[in-house]
Amino acid sequence: MKARVTVTLKTGVLDPQGEAIRHALGALGFDDVEGVRQGKLIELDLADTDPAAAEARVTEMCEKLLANTVIENYSVEVI
Known part of the structure; x- marks a missing residue:
């Protein structure tokens, strides 16, 4: 059996990686991106x-680590 866990920052928590991605996208011509929140899968x-x-x-597992x-x-999604 497989499980998929998606982890994201809570609203209001600063996301410097997301901001760096947004800035890089703008530099590549994707100026219409107004915000990016980066997470992990x-x-x-x-x-x-x-x-x-x-x-x-x-x-x-999520609660502990x-x-x-x-x-x-x-x-958590069990697939």
Whole structure:
């Protein structure tokens, strides 16, 4: 079973990498981009066979390691 975790910065948290991407896009002629928020995608291969148990386990992983819950949001998708 696979799980996909998407981690993004919370609203209001400064995103210097996103701003650097926006600036670089502008330099390449993509002036219509008004904002960029950069995040990360984590894909996990799991031994679990129960989707609910897998989602609970991955949520626990996010809370303990994969996401800094003070400044980041995350979503879990079991596929």
